Amino acid sequence: MKxxxxxxxxxxxxxxxxxxxxxxxxxxxxxxxxxxxxxxxPGSGLGYRGRxxxxxxxxxxxxxxxxxxxxxxxxxxQEAVQDRALYIDMLxxxxxxxxxxxxxxxxxxxxxxxxxxxxxxxxxxxxxxEPLSYAKSRGVTxxxxxxxxxxxxxxxxxxxxxxxxxxxxxxxNFDAVNYFHxxxxxxxxxxxxxxxxxxxxxxKNACLFREGAGQDERDRGAPMSGLHEGRPLQYAPIPDGSVxxxxxxxxxxxxxxxxxxxxxxxxxxxxxVETYCARETAWLREHGFxx
Numbered sequence: 001m002k003x004x005x006x007x008x009x010x011x012x013x014x015x016x017x018x019x020x021x022x023x024x025x026x027x028x029x030x031x032x033x034x035x036x037x038x039x040x041x042p043g044s045g046l047g048y049r050g051r052x053x054x055x056x057x058x059x060x061x062x063x064x065x066x067x068x069x070x071x072x073x074x075x076x077x078q079e080a081v082q083d084r085a086l087y088i089d090m091l092x093x094x095x096x097x098x099x100x101x102x103x104x105x106x107x108x109x110x111x112x113x114x115x116x117x118x119x120x121x122x123x124x125x126x127x128x129x130e131p132l133s134y135a136k137s138r139g140v141t142x143x144x145x146x147x148x149x150x151x152x153x154x155x156x157x158x159x160x161x162x163x164x165x166x167x168x169x170x171x172x173n174f175d176a177v178n179y180f181h182x183x184x185x186x187x188x189x190x191x192x193x194x195x196x197x198x199x200x201x202x203x204k205n206a207c208l209f210r211e212g213a214g215q216d217e218r219d220r221g222a223p224m225s226g227l228h229e230g231r232p233l234q235y236a237p238i239p240d241g242s243v244x245x246x247x248x249x250x251x252x253x254x255x256x257x258x259x260x261x262x263x264x265x266x267x268x269x270x271x272x273v274e275t276y277c278a279r280e281t282a283w284l285r286e287h288g289f290x291x
């Protein structure tokens with residue numbers, strides 16, 4: 001079985017430790033690749049314009065670590081989306097941060113830009129066409145992450161969005177569990193629909209919340225959309241969830257179409273991230289997906 005490049009997001013664990021500590025934590029589990037969020041960089045404010053990439057770039061060089069992806073969360077902030085020029089500058093700022101850190105990917109979201117299930121392509125053009133041109137000029141790919149409560153909730157609409165932009169510098173960040181969050185089949189259906197358009201992959205797992213089942217409240221997610229609308233999602237380590245991540249990774253390895261990085265994205269409290277890392281990296285190695 002082919003092993004993959006496995007990274008770790010700095011999102012949740014970055015709430016309780018600086019990025020140097022995030023890197024040290026990753027090394028405990030054999031992880032030297034990372035996804036960076038604004039809170040991982042020195043500075044303040046939403047996005048990357050008020051933050052310093054230089055110290056993190058120096059840290060990466062010293063530690064022999066790498067950043068695969070830079071993430072911008074601005075689409076979840078209504079005030080940022082309401083000021084379109086500000087949002088565009090923030091997304092371009094994420095591209096600049098990616099270049100400073102040696103990352104080739106910028107992960108971004110739709111949310112307040114297009115909450116309706118149906119994509120409004122004119123609106124998407126107004127927000128993403130200029131940053132896409134900028135990213136392409138700098139050798140960076142924008143990867144749009146699917147979420148359960150906006151226009152990316154269905155794999156068919158995500159495919160339509162990527163096809164609309166029609167550019168290899170605009171791909172999707174494929175998250176099978178986020179499709180499950182939308183009551184969709186994350187694997188095999190979503191993967192088979194989106195296989196030609198995948199530019200990045202998030203790895204996690206989840207199951208349905210069941211009242212009285214004793215599931216840990218610290219792993220409780222937001223309400224689902226679609227068939228199970230209103231029912232909370234219950235996150236779980238990869239081996240313990242209901243989405244067939246083993247099948248997904250086996251298919252990706254066999255297809256040979258996607259050859260990029262994978263990033264572990266534990267959805268739990270910051271203090272429990274290492275519990276997830278330990279279980280998930282052990283499982284990945286046991287099944288030959290991680291060296």
